[in-house]
Amino acid sequence: xxxxxxxxxxxxxxxxxxxxxxxxxxxxxxxxxxxxxxxxxxxxxxxxxxxxxxxxxxxxxxxxxxxxxxxxxxxxxxxxxxxxxxxxxxxxxxxxxxxxxxxxxxxxxxxxxxxxxxxxxxxx
Amino acid sequence: xxxxxxxxxxxxxxxxxxxxxxxxxxxxxxxxxxxxxxxxxxxxxxxxxxxxxxxxxxxxxxxxxxxxxxxxxxxxxxxxxxxxxxxxxxxxxxxxxxxxxxxxxxxxxxxxxxxxxxxxxxxx
DNA sequence: CTGGATCCTATGGGATACTG
DNA sequence: CAGTATCCCATAGGATCCAG
Numbered sequence: 504x505x506x507x508x509x510x511x512x513x514x515x516x517x518x519x520x521x522x523x524x525x526x527x528x529x530x531x532x533x534x535x536x537x538x539x540x541x542x543x544x545x546x547x548x549x550x551x552x553x554x555x556x557x558x559x560x561x562x563x564x565x566x567x568x569x570x571x572x573x574x575x576x577x578x579x580x581x582x583x584x585x586x587x588x589x590x591x592x593x594x595x596x597x598x599x600x601x602x603x604x605x606x607x608x609x610x611x612x613x614x615x616x617x618x619x620x621x622x623x624x625x626x627x
Numbered sequence: 628x629x630x631x632x633x634x635x636x637x638x639x640x641x642x643x644x645x646x647x648x649x650x651x652x653x654x655x656x657x658x659x660x661x662x663x664x665x666x667x668x669x670x671x672x673x674x675x676x677x678x679x680x681x682x683x684x685x686x687x688x689x690x691x692x693x694x695x696x697x698x699x700x701x702x703x704x705x706x707x708x709x710x711x712x713x714x715x716x717x718x719x720x721x722x723x724x725x726x727x728x729x730x731x732x733x734x735x736x737x738x739x740x741x742x743x744x745x746x747x748x749x750x751x
Numbered sequence: 752c753t754g755g756a757t758c759c760t761a762t763g764g765g766a767t768a769c770t771g
Numbered sequence: 772c773a774g775t776a777t778c779c780c781a782t783a784g785g786a787t788c789c790a791g
Contacts, residue, residue: 521730521734523734524730524731524734525659526741527734531649534645534648534649547752549752558785559784559785560754561754561786562783565783574737583752585791586791587752587753588754595737602730606730609648610644610645610647610648613719614650615647617646617647654764655763656764671773672772673772681765683765684774685777708772709771709772711772712773712774
């Protein structure tokens with residue numbers, strides 16, 4: 504840390520794990536979905552819809568699919584009519600929960616309340 | 628948790644701390660900026676630019692301003708010619724670092740490497 | 752009930768040039 | 772050096788309707 508010039512240690516483009524996190528979670532719903540699934544356990548599509556009233560079905564579906572692809576969420580389809588689909592966290596998904604809880608708690612302590620409004624301008 | 632029907636506990640729109648976190652950090656650069664500032668300490672604008680080569684000056688400036696407004700980053704302007712501005716984490720900013728480090732470490736262990744490519748399609 | 756298909760827009764972000 | 776001004780664009784996300 505001391506024996507190397509800053510400029511030589513710079514550039515974090517490759518092999519920066521935080522970038523992987525950001526690539527997956529810098530979006531409006533992924534982290535929220537995970538904490539909701541943790542809080543309520545097994546949930547059906549419409550239950551998730553009701554739990555997060557301000558997400559559209561298309562976007563909800565898309566995020567669930569992505570989270571399933573990463574291996575954080577499990578999707579179980581029951582061959583019934585009408586169809587029943589249940590979502591819950593995988594083991595891997597659960598390993599993320601403690602961290603998200605810390606994050607959440609940190610936000611509760613240190614961030615102004617946005618009253619659910621997730622649209623937040625950052626630049627401009 | 629057991630004595631209340633799910634549907635009655637639903638809806639997390641108001642007073643969900645995770646939403647506050649998302650409102651501030653569901654973007655491409657905020658969390659990365661914080662960990663970089665933690666790693667390198669006091670940094671000037673161009674040092675940050677070089678540390679994150681793929682961020683434009685406008686966007687960098689915007690995020691720094693926002694992070695300063697939240698109280699996570701401190702900006703110190705020195706009345707010199709040419710001007711010198713130094714950025715570093717505030718005490719509050721530092722309280723977030725352990726959590727971000729956990730997140731980062733989690734990503735290193737469990738996420739595929741995106742090789743710095745932060746543009747990640749989630750839906751569609 | 753689960754979600755796909757469509758259409759649409761807001762905006763986060765990029766590139767570049769320029770200034771005090 | 773430290774940004775701002777401009778212009779531009781991709782796309783994440785929203786609304787609605789429809790289908791198996």
